[in-house]
Amino acid sequence: MQKLLGSNFLKKAIFLAATFGLVQLLIVTGVINPFIMDTLTTICINIILAVSLNLITGFTGQFSLGHAGFMSIGAYTCTIITLRVPTTLGFITGLLAGAILAALVGAVVGLPTLRLRGDYLAIATLGMAEIIRIIFLNLDITNGAAGLFNNNQYVNWFWLFLFTAGTVVLISNFIKSSHGRACISIREDEIAAEAVGINSTKYKVTAFVMGAFFAGIAGSMHSSYFYFIKPDLFGFLKSINILVIVVFGGLGSISGSIIAAILLALISTSLQSIPELQMVIYAAMLITIMLFRPQGLMGSKELSLSLFKKWSSLIHRKNGGEA
Amino acid sequence: MPILKVNKLTKAFGGLMAVSNVNLELNQGELVGLIGPNGAGKTTVFNLLTGIYVPTSGTITLFQDNNQTQLQCLKPYTICKAGVARTFQNIRLFKDLTVLDNVRIAMHKNLDYGLFASLFHTKAYSEEENQLIEKSLELLKILKLHHKKDELARNLPYGEQRHLEIVRALAANPSLLLLDEPAAGMNPAETANLTEMIGWIRKNFNLTILLIEHDMSLVMKICERIYVLDYGMVIAEGTPSEIKANKRVIEAYLGEEVNHA
Numbered sequence: 001m002q003k004l005l006g007s008n009f010l011k012k013a014i015f016l017a018a019t020f021g022l023v024q025l026l027i028v029t030g031v032i033n034p035f036i037m038d039t040l041t042t043i044c045i046n047i048i049l050a051v052s053l054n055l056i057t058g059f060t061g062q063f064s065l066g067h068a069g070f071m072s073i074g075a076y077t078c079t080i081i082t083l084r085v086p087t088t089l090g091f092i093t094g095l096l097a098g099a100i101l102a103a104l105v106g107a108v109v110g111l112p113t114l115r116l117r118g119d120y121l122a123i124a125t126l127g128m129a130e131i132i133r134i135i136f137l138n139l140d141i142t143n144g145a146a147g148l149f150n151n152n153q154y155v156n157w158f159w160l161f162l163f164t165a166g167t168v169v170l171i172s173n174f175i176k177s178s179h180g181r182a183c184i185s186i187r188e189d190e191i192a193a194e195a196v197g198i199n200s201t202k203y204k205v206t207a208f209v210m211g212a213f214f215a216g217i218a219g220s221m222h223s224s225y226f227y228f229i230k231p232d233l234f235g236f237l238k239s240i241n242i243l244v245i246v247v248f249g250g251l252g253s254i255s256g257s258i259i260a261a262i263l264l265a266l267i268s269t270s271l272q273s274i275p276e277l278q279m280v281i282y283a284a285m286l287i288t289i290m291l292f293r294p295q296g297l298m299g300s301k302e303l304s305l306s307l308f309k310k311w312s313s314l315i316h317r318k319n320g321g322e323a
Numbered sequence: 324m325p326i327l328k329v330n331k332l333t334k335a336f337g338g339l340m341a342v343s344n345v346n347l348e349l350n351q352g353e354l355v356g357l358i359g360p361n362g363a364g365k366t367t368v369f370n371l372l373t374g375i376y377v378p379t380s381g382t383i384t385l386f387q388d389n390n391q392t393q394l395q396c397l398k399p400y401t402i403c404k405a406g407v408a409r410t411f412q413n414i415r416l417f418k419d420l421t422v423l424d425n426v427r428i429a430m431h432k433n434l435d436y437g438l439f440a441s442l443f444h445t446k447a448y449s450e451e452e453n454q455l456i457e458k459s460l461e462l463l464k465i466l467k468l469h470h471k472k473d474e475l476a477r478n479l480p481y482g483e484q485r486h487l488e489i490v491r492a493l494a495a496n497p498s499l500l501l502l503d504e505p506a507a508g509m510n511p512a513e514t515a516n517l518t519e520m521i522g523w524i525r526k527n528f529n530l531t532i533l534l535i536e537h538d539m540s541l542v543m544k545i546c547e548r549i550y551v552l553d554y555g556m557v558i559a560e561g562t563p564s565e566i567k568a569n570k571r572v573i574e575a576y577l578g579e580e581v582n583h584a
Contacts, residue, residue: 196494
């Protein structure tokens with residue numbers, strides 16, 4: 001029993017189940033009203049987007065400005081399918097189809113562009129996202145600039161939690177594997193990575209495709225929860241917003257991305273009461289935090305129990321000194 | 324029995340012939356030195372052998388267990404998989420990763436578990452990861468780095484960083500090891516220590532080694548044969564004592580004797 005409790009897997013499972021149960025309880029009792037639920041949904045979707053972009057930019061070191069493009073592929077695919085099959089099964093099919101389509105586009109775009117480095121790659125991915133947006137703007141099936149309206153909301157807390165936790169667990173598992181280390185070695189030094197037998201193109205494309213897949217899931221959930229999508233929602237600014245979360249949390253830190261997604265959503269929600277100053281304060285806070293913590297909130301570290309112990313011992317020592 | 328045959332290898336950067344018509348031959352188990360004045364093209368030869376540069380012309384053939392591989396058109400990672408590992412003149416470690424990770428990454432090419440196992444951390448994953456750690460620690464023990472396994476590579480002292488690069492190259496399980504100035508920046512005591520270690524590694528890992536070095540105490544002591552490069556061409560080849568007495572080599576290093584008549 002002791003051994004079972006000590007195992008990492010069980011600890012994680014208990015933590016996840018407890019989080020899910022607690023929020024579910026708050027929803028049932030009405031503490032979480034529809035307004036808070038909107039914020040919660042935004043947070044979950046942003047976590048998926050940020051963690052998946054962190055895999056590409058933070059861990060593999062490939063600067064991508066096209067994440068909103070992959071998101072829009074998921075959003076449109078899922079909406080088009082749920083409009084024709086208006087059931088939960090239709091939604092799940094649409095979500096998976098959207099994710100797979102986004103991954104496919106990721107592979108097609110990644111193979112030629114991932115030969116580029118740094119700013120060149122950023123420009124190429126930016127161009128890709130714009131092309132995707134223009135295509136959606138001009139197709140009949142996507143209803144052009146007017147966008148698509150989805151009558152049914154299939155996303156509830158259960159699906160939100162399942163896909164958010166799933167994304168975080170799968171990507172952090174990947175990072176902790178030998179394949180993940182191969183990706184990180186490319187970020188550290190591509191020439192040295194190749195010299196020890198890492199096929200850098202293969203792992204760059206792998207990370208890119210995985211990131212696109214999860215961005216597709218995030219897009220699908222966005223379209224289903226917020227009813228309405230149009231090409232403008234997935235423009236350049238959306239990609240930048242995702243990148244801001246990643247950089248704010250720390251390139252190469254999954255827990256950093258999660259914390260940043262939560263914090264930034266809370267900040268922008270609480271500033272909604274002063275709309276005229278909202279963006280000014282938001283931007284000023286970003287600048288301040290980047291000045292004092294240029295490596296992001298978490299740097300490349302992960303939140304862990306040992307980190308908590310370190311903090312608590314620091315606080316303990318401080319208190320002891322005062323007494 | 325040859326393990327590596329380089330035939331008329333040439334690399335031109337625009338009009339500059341960095342390496343021209345170089346022929347090298349390494350036999351199984353040999354320790355061969357590649358020396359020459361600064362800018363002679365030694366590192367370029369290494370970069371050609373490991374696929375970082377594509378040769379303008381010439382062939383590189385690796386012989387292994389009765390089959391031969393042409394290396395001149397392969398990518399760096401396939402050359403590494405074929406059995407050639409190297410270190411770099413200016414250390415290229417994965418600086419923000421731990422010592423253990425640096426070694427584990429070099430073992431990745433022989434990994435068996437796939438993407439599915441890495442996403443879901445299956446049994447195959449945990450078994451092989453444990454093996455990886457065990458093997459890495461064994462290698463690190465040889466160079467006495469195992470107690471620093473959790474330290475970041477960037478925090479190691481200079482000499483240990485050079486050692487770690489050798490461990491990382493060994494982790495790729497090569498049959499031919501290329502060392503680019505392993506003793507650069509080391510004091511005489513460290514160099515002597517390194518000299519001993521290179522000999523030991525060759526014996527115990529059954530390796531063939533080609534090394535570039537400026538420190539003649541190291542080269543003359545352990546190399547069985549030496550190639551001398553100047554202006555991209557091989558100007559001499561032979562045992563250390565032959566090289567020491569070779570007139571062209573002395574000229575290349577010290578300049579020609581002036582005749583005061």
